[in-house]
Amino acid sequence: MFLKLYFGKTHFRGFEAISKRENNIQKVGFYNMDLKQIMIELEKMGTPTIKKIFVNHGAKEPLFGVKVGDLKKIQKKIKKNNEISLELYKTGNADAMYLAGLVADEKQIQKKDLQFWVKNAASPMISECTVAWVAAESKYGWELAREWIESEKESVSSSGWSTFSSLLSIVPNHQIESKEISKLLKRVESKIHKSQNRVKYCMNGFVIAVGGFYPELGEEALQTAKKIGKVEVMMGKTACKVPEATEYILKMRKMGKIGNKKKMARC
Template sequence: MKTVKQVMVALKKKGDAQTRKTYARHGAPEKMFGVKVADMKVIAKQIKGNQDLAYELFDTGNCDARYLAGLVADGSLMTRSRLNQWARDADWTMVSDWTVAWVASENVAGTDLALKWMKAKKESIASSGWATYSSIVSTIADEELDFAEIRMLLKTVATDVHSQPDRVRVGMNRFVIAVGTFVAPLTKQAKTTAKKIGKVTADMGDTACKIPVALAYIEKNEKMGRIGRKRAAAKC
């Protein structure tokens, strides 16, 4: 597969009604085929490294194609302008909180963009900001992280989380978990923040999704010996 048309045909063939129904319950707009993530990964392997094709896939506006674009694109090669465009255009949680966060976290400007997006009035962009920083702390070596900045963000979560829109609350909660799990020197402060915020609630729509209690999640990872063990890559 070398063209966006060929990839779209392949995606359409893999789409099914049940997956479309599931994605719709999770807030996906109508422009989708309903392709399982496992099937998208198979297609991604066939076109990996084709940066221009990834851009074309995202620009189709199709949900499946946009998620696939995130799997294929090398975020380190993307311009700030394009990353900002992807954040603005993301119209589904799987795109704003995963696709956009993945590629932004791979970019040298990732931290700056995350901080900028966190302040956005648009809920999906702010959510992308928190998701991006979560991806950064989960993959970047501790010595390359700005601990003072992360501490300030934890304080922001402690004071502001319950007054934020649903998706931002979820993103902030995930950030606390990410810091507590992947940044061992800050696990103690992350747990303190987790205790302060307690259980975070949000409208998850007609889904079975549950928001994890940050403190319990971090403590579970402690018991399993996972603290400080970085992920090889943000994409999954």
């Protein structure tokens, strides 16, 4: 798997533009469609090939296997619709849940909704992308990130670390508490190799995020990366690799990308 935060890629290398298929999707007014109609369209868009890729990356049934690029076609029609977003997430369908994150209104979504989302995220695709992105863009981002990393549930804790990473990518540096981030780096250094599988992956991503998005602690992040070294994470039935934090931070420096913020966490 491949971190998306840094070079405009998707969070997981398989989740978008896997294989091009000819599919002339009928132009319909998605913004006028109800949940049932959207689910019908999602089912039409799904393919066995993409479904298999998602399952190999940890997704669970039910799902249709819809490419992220196709989900974004629906997103462009729906735009932000918090009511539809919440309905989509509650279906438990992985494709619908990802779409829910794309169309969620970060200004309207409530903390209780995000708590429901994190508790019911059934795969890394949802817990580390969908939930973390929307949480970071909402007014509850810092609060929930702090809470979630304390959870003993792997998916919840990984959501917390991913939320911190997303916050660093979009929040102006003067609004970030450097002491808090420094403490989190020290926590990663001491606990990463003893943590749960996906939590290790997201902690590693957090170190990269600090090094890439928060210049004030860039050197500290690099030293943390060197100390933790290679992080072993079981990646399931995929050929994806865990990015080495030291290598990524240095690569971002070479490319002149340090401190470049994103407009939004979602992509």
